[in-house]
Amino acid sequence: MAVVWNGLLVLGLVLGFCLVSSLGELELFAESPKGDGSLAFLVVGDWGRRGNYNQTEVAHQMGIIGEKLDIDFVVSTGDNFYEDGLTGVDDPAFQESFVNIYTHPGLQKQWYSVLGNHDYRGDVEAQLSPILRKMDSRWLCLRSFIVNAEIVELFFVDTTPFVDKYFTKPKGDVYDWSGVLPRKRYLSNLLRDVDLALRESRAKWKIVVGHHTIKSAGHHKNTDELGAQFLPIIQANNVDLYINGHDHCLERIETSDSPIQFLTSGGGSKSWRGDVSWPNPKELKFYYDGQGFMTVQVTEAEIDVVFYDIEGRVLHQWSTAKPLFSII
């Protein structure tokens, strides 16, 4: 019997190792739904401007709504510090654009952040550094990672390295590609890791967060590289929402060729009025070219998305449901 147990133990260890190693490089963080089985979070993007361009006003409303919904965490869709990321861990912009801005009691939760293209113009390692986490324990920014909240799993993906023009036509901007090169290997490993993690996910809802648009009617339009290389993977793995920033607006796109909702929350500070076009108006379900943010409330049965402006007014609401018990 002991031999059998030893054999099983060895097998288990081998399988256990395989399971752990198969998750690849994506670090995993855990969140738990509340006692009633629900979970809520805020999404803000494109914000770090030392309070300017209504960043402070957006932050204030985020706090009020965050408190009202009893949010569990905040998601940042990147371009965290303008114009050129952080110069280092001692850059005062961390205090001036984050710590001293998001002071409302309703925002004293964990922040999960991805990097945007502007963040790559500074010292990228600084934003990823545990030193910042020590300065403000809410801060957590990594290139790509997973937050498993049982009923919902969020996959945060580093989208900047996908975009060709930052490499071929940087237009005088200097990008910090340390940790990314060789680019081809970085991207293929990332796509493999995300595909594997999505496939292994048992969560009822799957949400992918990246900085760049996949589908957007705003200034930057669609990101073709993500449409070609990344969209097929998330579509094949039954992702429910793709959430991005980059375009400084709030929007929701639903197309007949994809089951995914494309949601932009990039209204954390500066925005542009009137810079919008989309070929099929029926697919552009909502577009707001001003500042604001988004909330997501999740239960096992339902997801509710709400967009707010800087005065806390509801601009747009969208919900979807899944049966509580499904036959797989």
Ligand SMILES: [Zn+2]
């Ligand atoms: Zn951007």
